[in-house]
Amino acid sequence: MKNICFCFQMHAPMQLRRYRFFEIGQDHYYYDDMATEERLTWLVRESYMPLLGTLKDMIRLSKGKFKCALAVCGTTLEQLEQYTPEVIDLMKELVATKCVEMVATPYSYSLAAQYSETEWELQMKMQEQKVNELFGVKPAALFNTELLYSDEIADLAWKLGYKVVMTEGAKHILSWKSPAYVYHSTANPKQTILVRDMQRSDELSFHFSDPAWPNYPIDAEKFVRQLGESNEEDNVVNIWLGADAFGINQRVETGIFEFMKALPYYALEQNIGFVTPSEAAKKMQAQDTLSSPYPLTWAGEGKSLSLFDGNDLQQEALNKMYAVAERVHMCKDKALKTDWLLLQDADYLHYMNHIDRGSSNFESAYDAFINFMNILSDFLQLVDEQYPTTIENEELNSLLKTINNQEKEIGRLTEELKKAKKAKTAEPKAAAEKKVTKKK
Amino acid sequence: MNALMFGWEFPPHILGGLGTASYGLTRGMAQQEDMHITFILPKPWGDEDQSFLRIIGANSVDVPGRGCIEFSGRYPDNLVEEISNYDEVASVLARQLDFDIIHSHDWLTYPAGVTAKRLSGKPLVIHVHATDFDRSRGNVNPIVYSIERRGMDEADHIMCVSNLTRQTVIEKYGQDPNKVSTVHNAVEPLAHPEEFVKHPRKDKLVTFLGRITMQKGPEYFVEAAARVLEKTDGVRFVMAGSGDMMNQMIDLVAKRGIADKFHFPGFMRGRQVQEILADSDVYIMPSVSEPFGISPLEAMQVGCPSIISHQSGCAEILNHAIKTDYWDIDAMADAIYAIVKYPAMYKSLSELGREEVNNIRWYDAGLKVRKIYDKVINRW
Numbered sequence: 001m002k003n004i005c006f007c008f009q010m011h012a013p014m015q016l017r018r019y020r021f022f023e024i025g026q027d028h029y030y031y032d033d034m035a036t037e038e039r040l041t042w043l044v045r046e047s048y049m050p051l052l053g054t055l056k057d058m059i060r061l062s063k064g065k066f067k068c069a070l071a072v073c074g075t076t077l078e079q080l081e082q083y084t085p086e087v088i089d090l091m092k093e094l095v096a097t098k099c100v101e102m103v104a105t106p107y108s109y110s111l112a113a114q115y116s117e118t119e120w121e122l123q124m125k126m127q128e129q130k131v132n133e134l135f136g137v138k139p140a141a142l143f144n145t146e147l148l149y150s151d152e153i154a155d156l157a158w159k160l161g162y163k164v165v166m167t168e169g170a171k172h173i174l175s176w177k178s179p180a181y182v183y184h185s186t187a188n189p190k191q192t193i194l195v196r197d198m199q200r201s202d203e204l205s206f207h208f209s210d211p212a213w214p215n216y217p218i219d220a221e222k223f224v225r226q227l228g229e230s231n232e233e234d235n236v237v238n239i240w241l242g243a244d245a246f247g248i249n250q251r252v253e254t255g256i257f258e259f260m261k262a263l264p265y266y267a268l269e270q271n272i273g274f275v276t277p278s279e280a281a282k283k284m285q286a287q288d289t290l291s292s293p294y295p296l297t298w299a300g301e302g303k304s305l306s307l308f309d310g311n312d313l314q315q316e317a318l319n320k321m322y323a324v325a326e327r328v329h330m331c332k333d334k335a336l337k338t339d340w341l342l343l344q345d346a347d348y349l350h351y352m353n354h355i356d357r358g359s360s361n362f363e364s365a366y367d368a369f370i371n372f373m374n375i376l377s378d379f380l381q382l383v384d385e386q387y388p389t390t391i392e393n394e395e396l397n398s399l400l401k402t403i404n405n406q407e408k409e410i411g412r413l414t415e416e417l418k419k420a421k422k423a424k425t426a427e428p429k430a431a432a433e434k435k436v437t438k439k440k
Numbered sequence: 441m442n443a444l445m446f447g448w449e450f451p452p453h454i455l456g457g458l459g460t461a462s463y464g465l466t467r468g469m470a471q472q473e474d475m476h477i478t479f480i481l482p483k484p485w486g487d488e489d490q491s492f493l494r495i496i497g498a499n500s501v502d503v504p505g506r507g508c509i510e511f512s513g514r515y516p517d518n519l520v521e522e523i524s525n526y527d528e529v530a531s532v533l534a535r536q537l538d539f540d541i542i543h544s545h546d547w548l549t550y551p552a553g554v555t556a557k558r559l560s561g562k563p564l565v566i567h568v569h570a571t572d573f574d575r576s577r578g579n580v581n582p583i584v585y586s587i588e589r590r591g592m593d594e595a596d597h598i599m600c601v602s603n604l605t606r607q608t609v610i611e612k613y614g615q616d617p618n619k620v621s622t623v624h625n626a627v628e629p630l631a632h633p634e635e636f637v638k639h640p641r642k643d644k645l646v647t648f649l650g651r652i653t654m655q656k657g658p659e660y661f662v663e664a665a666a667r668v669l670e671k672t673d674g675v676r677f678v679m680a681g682s683g684d685m686m687n688q689m690i691d692l693v694a695k696r697g698i699a700d701k702f703h704f705p706g707f708m709r710g711r712q713v714q715e716i717l718a719d720s721d722v723y724i725m726p727s728v729s730e731p732f733g734i735s736p737l738e739a740m741q742v743g744c745p746s747i748i749s750h751q752s753g754c755a756e757i758l759n760h761a762i763k764t765d766y767w768d769i770d771a772m773a774d775a776i777y778a779i780v781k782y783p784a785m786y787k788s789l790s791e792l793g794r795e796e797v798n799n800i801r802w803y804d805a806g807l808k809v810r811k812i813y814d815k816v817i818n819r820w
Binding site: 020021022024311312313315316317354363364366367369370373374377 | 770
């Protein structure tokens, strides 16, 4: 049986405020709350709410046969909770139908998997906890930031217990292979890899309302028919895209929401089902193994990390940031840790690209870099105040251990002291008693 | 194609950007095989490079009834008189020389171009390197304006060095947009770029280079410098050049209490310019109104990162330079700070900037001019 696996990703970075260098060390708040709220409510109004509402309808109308997944990182969940809790409520409803799977992502929209293993591990655990708190489920399939994947990351994911990993169906990982099958990773033959169908996903994201697109116009019946015409039996078409494709890339007037609503009817008629990523991995037999020695993402033409770390500016920002990862892990300051997560957002790096600056509000890559580095400088100073960089990490670690063990040590010593005191007071008594007995 | 050009400056004896641009453009155009340029100068010094064009000195032309007229070749107080003398010379040359098109560089030579057009019946294009609105921060001199205006009205086509200038010409001089094109300036490639290297020094160097006049916005540079020095050490500021605001700037520097870090080395020329640019960590041009502004391109050629104002024409064609509004001293200070503190910033701007500028060629600008010539002549 053929299947469609939908996954919608939501992400809204905190909007950074204009932060000048003379504020370094003076002001430790980096965000433009008004802009953040404005952008988020816009996303929610135009895209997230209509999309989630449509998904709810689709599940109801198909009597639970329609299924899909949502990928929302922790920092975005926090924003939604703060500004638009109705989105969280609707998500809870959807997850409760058991037709919607929450996939695992890092807590921050970060590239930590590539730059700091420990950080990534921490973030994955944080995210699990958050999703569990909110929705009462445990995410099982890994949808890394920007679908970032490599053999090394697959291995890390396996160690953390992710048996299903989702990534981009780029040419350099698939070559002649079809994205419609399930694969194993070369690192771990038991680990399942699902790959995105770039063509189908992009068709909805970018070409749905483009009259110049050869396949235009696309309606649900035609879309499903074309899926059915492919020769492969027993496969899964992975359509994963940013949720903002619905209502923003493709405005509501294009009929994208009606298209979605009609989809289950035509699909089921053609005997095409819907699965979540974890179900796909369970249901289908892996056909082959896939290997990607280099990091792979769904970003840009290159499908690599180059959009985020391809130039000197991005390299410097990344290096400076992740150089303090260990130190931040040691510290306990809550505000600092929150900033640490927020600043890792890959969008900020995207803004520093000279050619494709994404949704940047900055005038140029340089402008974005200046602002980010000023913020980072302040942040690094705060970290340094907690733990001076003049002390080596290892030395610091042992010092911290000593400090943390201090209490135990003090406890032990006071215990000892007490005992000694008791013994002391007991001794003269005993001696006195002896004297008495002697006298007798 | 024979072009008769009227100009005022030509290297090596130059007073401003006009000479540099005249040289670059003619040299770029001369690479077209069938292009012959005759360039009229008020007063050639004899050491100009004539390998690719012919230079005629207006001071060596025999004007009937007056003989050879003396020219200063500069911008003297009796400039209007000198312009009209130049115009008289043009009337003689228009009858003697053979040409297909007349090309006048900047307002000083517009009257000569118009006269040559009237007498020869050949089309006239004028090249706007600056307008009086740029030079005066809006306080235009009515005599200059009327000379500019008449030249533009009479011209068959107007070429501007930036969209910014083009807009001024359309809005302030009432010209038909269809008659006005933009031909951005370029920069002559350095013969030996490797000669100019950055010497290691303890302090970072931030340089302003140009006339210290209202148009160049020197006071914004001083204020930005004060902002930077409030926060950080190890940076020195240089204001090279001279001009009527120099003493005022020295005062301002003293008032801000940064005189120990702020230097005025005076006017620089030739090699000195490239040397100080190569040695600088930042070049800054906070011009209030700059029709084009070639010096940031020269800085970038020797690998020096540039900060320029949005109000500069060259901002339209540069990506690897920092752009701020001329009045935004916070943004300017921020950019200076970033370049001296974040190594990737310096490296990117230096390397990518150099690459970018090396691809801005006079030859291409020359081709654009040629297209305009062809269009004008065909219509004629």
